[in-house]
Amino acid sequence: MTSSSISKQHPLLRLLRYAKNYRPQVWTAATFTVLNTIFDLAPSYLIGANQEIDT
Secondary structure (H helix, E strand, C coil), X not given: CCCCCCCCCCXXXXXXXXXXXXXXXXXXXXXXXXXXXXXXHXXXXXXXXXXXXXX
């Protein structure tokens, strides 16, 4: 590979430019990732809140 074929642009910016066509899918995936994290943490929080009420 020659240096002229390698882009000087930051890799993340190149990835975002490529992902522009997939923006709805990216937003959907990000939304479900956040929701999944919330639902993963909810049981621990609810158990802790319940123990505080009992004591």
